[in-house]
Amino acid sequence: MALLRESETLKALRNTVSDEISRIKDKSQAQDKILEMREVSQRIKGMDEELKQLEEELNGFLLTVPNLPDPATPLGASENDNVLVRTWGEPADYSFTPRPHWEIGEDLGILDFECGAKLTGARFTLYRGAGARLERALINFMLDLHTDGHGYLEVLPPFMVNRESMQGTGQLPKFEEDLFRLVDPEFFLIPTAEVPVTNIHRGEILKKSDLPICYAAYTPCFRREAGSYGKDTRGLIRQHQFNKVELVKFTHPSESAAELENLTGNAEKVLQLLGLPYRVMALCSGDIGFSASKTYDIEVWLPGQSCYREISSCSTFGDFQARRAGIRFREEEKSKPEFVHTINGSGLAVGRTLVAILENGQQEDGSVLIPDVLRPYMGGLERIVSR
């Protein structure tokens, strides 16, 4: 701080003296001042270098500091301390033992894990026929619902972004090992549409009257899943590449709490229309993400595994991302810009939704019933049967 003051004082001196020099017609008379300023400039340069280094250290540190949990976020150490908020729907009773989706999908010939591994490696899958069609149907169904039904603006962003974008939403610098990175040029495959969509307004001052701004985006997502070896190795649950429809809102700070509830409700609506039972959990302070201040996870019922699995994560970030990315608005025409709040959530993870449809819609004969709302997107198909 003191260093900054001194540097600025010297700069002020240099500026005024330089101004005087400019007014001296006879340059020989200005020689002594020029020499003096030459020295001042050297000192400024030294100080600025030091300042820059200090600033870099400070910023580097600040970028690794996580967001503060919202007061409404329950305290806790792990996912075991998450709080059940509500449940919807009843897991069906089966007259047979429900099978996991990887068996159903392989038997129907619509999911080919082996081929995915051949083409690329572990955690990649080839969809075939009705499986590929179902994935596409879900994307379209979700986008139509959120745009026509919930008023979001559809956007289709790049699937790779630069380092600044990753820093704006908080993936970098701390979580580089979770990302796929291209070397030349240095781009990152997005781990979620949250990254490009939130960065749409990076460095902007938004009009208060435009808030909230609501975007819906379909993108594939790419994750290294470092540190998850041996976890969910079978099936579609944990892939290096998966599809997702993401909802993103930029809101006035006073509206963000209510908008998180809205957005979570918008995501839940997808499951309700598909007739898939789910529950909503409030993540505790120990399980919440680095950038989030409050998070609801929506977990869908998977009878093949007799458990609820996360299918959407809806978070408010407060002004955390807005600070990093410089996204602001003005309360009054002339007032100082303030940071907006950002909110986002999956609406929904498409692959996991397909999993839920296979497992919840499975019949004793191995076929799978397609939810009514999806049939128009499936060319009228009501049931997936083995070919």
Place this chain on the structure above:
RNA sequence: GGAGAGAUGGCCGAGUGGCCGAAGGCGCUCGCCUGCUAAGCGAGUAUACUGGGAAACCGGUAUCGAGGGUUCGAAUCCCUCUCUCUCCGCCA
């Protein structure tokens, strides 16, 4: 991939070393004026950090794509990078 042209305020656009945080225009805001509207007139109109003040406000520093260099002094000169545009080639 080859050749060239650019990047300046909300927008357009001037500015080739000091009088430039930046002409002019548009837009916008406030005021005036005109019996409505349109036109006209006047003033204002970037951001961050920072010093003083209760505040209105006054002062300092930085920012003319980004970073570095030359210089007492850079929007202006030099280097590197990024992006945009035009032409040629290639390509879904």
